Amino acid sequence: MVEILTRVLDDGLAAVEAACSEALREGVHSADVILNILARQREPPPPVTILTPEALRLRHAPLADCSRYDSLRRGP
Template sequence: MPLHYIPVLARKPGALRNGAPFREWELPVPIRRVWRKLERQPGGDRQMVDILSAVLTDGIDAVEAACAEALSHNVHSAGVVLNILARHREPPPPLTITTPDALKLACEPIADCNRYDSLRRTQNGKIRGNRRDGKAEALRNEGRL
């Protein structure tokens, strides 16, 4: 498999169909099946080059498995194959971020969700609670708020 030609294909995807190095190219069966389906579509050369470019980063086995999975779902576009590859990649380890001492809280706040729950309780269209807000309550009772 002439992988060193893939950067050339990125610039001239039509070479994949007509180029001498690619005529006898032995591709794994799922990749070859995707290629046969793509070569009948406009822009299929470009899509196949995108799939083959993934061989350089993900390896031939991963691309072969992604093509097989795509074909099992009756799809064959480069976007689908590349999406399958991306979903199967190991996620990078999370970054460890240390908080500088100057930014650490000296006194952590205490959450009191009852304050918010009291805002949700209503009785006869009026908010219940032990707190009165004077002017706002007067406007509410007059129907202007």
């Protein structure tokens, strides 16, 4: 119970109350479940896509040649 109440300081009362409501709707009342719900809501958004400068873009795609790998395995 104390862990849940301390999360109010970081996550806010509305978020903690919503997590408690969600847990109760699912029929669980474990503090670990409520803390897990809060943690899932806190996960950062996906990283921003970085645009590759034109100078670093691939100009000629490499050709797949598995026989080169086989020749390396056989040795000289």
